[in-house]
Amino acid sequence: MSIDFRNWSSGAITTLEMRVIDRNAVYMGIDRHILMENAGRSVATVVLEKYPSARRVLVVAGLGDNGGDGLVAARYLHSWSRDVKVVLLGRISDAREELVTDNLGILKGINIDIIEAPTQYELLASQELFHPWAEVIIDAIIGTGIRGILREPQATAIELINKSSAYKVAVDIPSGLDPDTGEVRDIAVKAHVTVTMHRPKTGLIKEGVNQYVGELMVADIGVPEEVEHVVGPGDLYYLNYARRADSKKGDNGRILFIGGSREFTGAIYLAAKAALRTGVDLSIVMAPRDVARDIRAHDPSIIAMPLDGDYLALNHIDQIMEQVGKSHVIAIGPGLGLREETMKAVVELVSRAVGIGKRVVIDADAIKAIGELRRQDLITKNVVVTPHAGEFKWLTGVDVTEEKPWSRATVVRDTVKSILRGGVVLLKGNVDVITDGQRYKVNFTGNPGMTVGGTGDVLTGVVSALMVKVQDPLEAAAIGAFITGLAGDLTVKELGYHITPVDVIENIPKVFRKLMSVDSVIASSIHSQSLMLIG
Numbered sequence: 365m366s367i368d369f370r371n372w373s374s375g376a377i378t379t380l381e382m383r384v385i386d387r388n389a390v391y392m393g394i395d396r397h398i399l400m401e402n403a404g405r406s407v408a409t410v411v412l413e414k415y416p417s418a419r420r421v422l423v424v425a426g427l428g429d430n431g432g433d434g435l436v437a438a439r440y441l442h443s444w445s446r447d448v449k450v451v452l453l454g455r456i457s458d459a460r461e462e463l464v465t466d467n468l469g470i471l472k473g474i475n476i477d478i479i480e481a482p483t484q485y486e487l488l489a490s491q492e493l494f495h496p497w498a499e500v501i502i503d504a505i506i507g508t509g510i511r512g513i514l515r516e517p518q519a520t521a522i523e524l525i526n527k528s529s530a531y532k533v534a535v536d537i538p539s540g541l542d543p544d545t546g547e548v549r550d551i552a553v554k555a556h557v558t559v560t561m562h563r564p565k566t567g568l569i570k571e572g573v574n575q576y577v578g579e580l581m582v583a584d585i586g587v588p589e590e591v592e593h594v595v596g597p598g599d600l601y602y603l604n605y606a607r608r609a610d611s612k613k614g615d616n617g618r619i620l621f622i623g624g625s626r627e628f629t630g631a632i633y634l635a636a637k638a639a640l641r642t643g644v645d646l647s648i649v650m651a652p653r654d655v656a657r658d659i660r661a662h663d664p665s666i667i668a669m670p671l672d673g674d675y676l677a678l679n680h681i682d683q684i685m686e687q688v689g690k691s692h693v694i695a696i697g698p699g700l701g702l703r704e705e706t707m708k709a710v711v712e713l714v715s716r717a718v719g720i721g722k723r724v725v726i727d728a729d730a731i732k733a734i735g736e737l738r739r740q741d742l743i744t745k746n747v748v749v750t751p752h753a754g755e756f757k758w759l760t761g762v763d764v765t766e767e768k769p770w771s772r773a774t775v776v777r778d779t780v781k782s783i784l785r786g787g788v789v790l791l792k793g794n795v796d797v798i799t800d801g802q803r804y805k806v807n808f809t810g811n812p813g814m815t816v817g818g819t820g821d822v823l824t825g826v827v828s829a830l831m832v833k834v835q836d837p838l839e840a841a842a843i844g845a846f847i848t849g850l851a852g853d854l855t856v857k858e859l860g861y862h863i864t865p866v867d868v869i870e871n872i873p874k875v876f877r878k879l880m881s882v883d884s885v886i887a888s889s890i891h892s893q894s895l896m897l898i899g
């Protein structure tokens with residue numbers, strides 16, 4: 365196996381997962397020109413390996429990045445003394461993608477024929493290049509960017525490729541095949557070999573696709589495995605922002621926050637407020653009477669419902685369960701205190717909420733209750749727990765002392781795997797680890813200014829809000845850690861180490877606006893902190 369290609373047995377991913385990895389690679393400082401250069405070179409390497417005696421190579425290139433890969437391959441094969449021609453399915457002036465225009469510019473400067481074929485007729489005028497001229501044809505028409513039914517001249521180009529007796533190499537995906545499902549709605553290139561980038565795509569290993577894919581080779585394009593585990597702007601691709609025009613109050617998120625006690629009134633409020641600022645319709649707090657009264661007096665945007673007495677107790681359960689049934693997500697813990705009866709009530713509430721399929725976020729004193737009463741079994745697939753190191757020890761008995769983020773992440777993953785049943789743990793720290801015992805992600809945003817009390821409650825609110833719209837609880841927790849850390853970074857940038865959790869909450873909308881406006885993520889190494897991203 366040459367260094368460029370990977371032995372792979374499984375690990376196939378969807379194109380969405382690939383887009384997330386792609387964007388986070390840029391976030392970690394890997395420029396997309398590097399990825400395309402490596403992709404194209406890998407394709408050229410396969411041509412030489414599979415057909416070393418070939419002299420005449422035809423590259424059929426679309427105007428997207430798949431075409432860009434083909435243009436890079438053309439350049440390398442030209443440098444390796446092959447006679448290369450490029451049929452471009454469009455005009456050079458139509459190219460929009462920066463990576464494509466850059467590579468077209470290079471080819472225009474060297475001695476390579478580029479035949480512009482924006483229409484079926486201009487394409488047919490060059491059909492003898494497909495046969496009998498070409499000994500090898502590189503299919504760089506369409507890759508993961510296929511949308512809808514095949515248009516011209518791509519459809520005719522695919523037909524000409526399939527009619528040719530040349531050796532066919534598909535770039536990333538045989539054009540015309542659905543990269544996620546393996547479906548061929550119209551026609552697709554029947555390649556001898558497919559060189560796919562970074563990881564196999566799910567559509568390439570489906571039953572019956574072999575006639576199109578041929579031999580599958582996975583090219584290493586320079587994306588280290590850590591990129592799959594870092595939380596970055598790419599993870600926001602899992603967040604569905606869309607709101608239906610006919611939405612009514614509550615449709616876009618109704619979260620129930622259970623917390624507070626005679627001693628602690630602020631924590632549960634901060635969590636509820638942070639959820640509103642993250643973007644839900646209703647944050648409802650159920651708390652002991654005085655806490656509810658204070659929240660109502662302080663902030664009318666939060667609905668605060670009183671519970672008799674000064675602490676959460678078992679006799680509150682039926683009243684709370686009425687609200688649980690109406691809520692998308694239940695968040696429990698901040699400020700509850702550790703009285704015996706409160707802990708029993710926590711366990712009972714979590715058990716019932718999980719029992720009726722609700723998504724639950726467990727934080728702070730509720731974590732201690734779960735640990736103290738040995739009910740880790742409640743942390744199942746719809747549950748996210750957000751401990752700091754001390755609470756993690758309550759929950760698992762393990763003291764995570766490993767400092768280096770990547771080895772710490774695998775220690776935490778393995779600990780969670782051995783103790784919990786599929787729930788998600790977000791272990792807060794200067795570097796957060798998010799894991800379900802199988803997968804893990806590492807979040808680098810945030811800064812020492814966030815040691816101020818209350819930022820953990822903010823995180824609980826942000827994660828709870830994201831649990832409404834992000835389908836995968838692990839990604840909801842990961843994005844929550846990322847956003848909360850970015851909001852903290854922005855706030856420290858504005859105020860220095862003088863921040864309060866309310867300042868962080870008020871900056872959450874700015875972080876979302878910034879992330880949504882950053883078209884091509886500014887490549888910023890993790891170590892130059894995420895402030896670059898805020899810009």
Ligand SMILES: NC(=O)C1=CN([C@@H]2O[C@H](COP(=O)(O)OP(=O)(O)OC[C@H]3O[C@@H](n4cnc5c(N)ncnc54)[C@H](O)[C@@H]3O)[C@@H](O)[C@H]2O)[C@H](O)CC1
Pocket residue numbers: 382385386396399400403426427428429430431432433461505506507508509510511512513514515516518519535536537561562
């Ligand atoms: N990290 C990576 O995965 C990298 C992947 N690379 C390559 O980039 C492509 C994806 O590029 P993208 O620009 O998103 O789209 P495509 O080029 O695949 O397709 C768009 C191209 O195709 C035309 N098109 C789309 N649908 C149709 C249709 N139904 N009929 C006709 N034509 C269609 C569209 O007009 C565009 O011209 C990926 O596959 C990799 O090859 C990069 O190399 C970098 C890293």
Ligand SMILES: [K+]
Pocket residue numbers: 430503504505506507534535536537538539
């Ligand atoms: K292709």
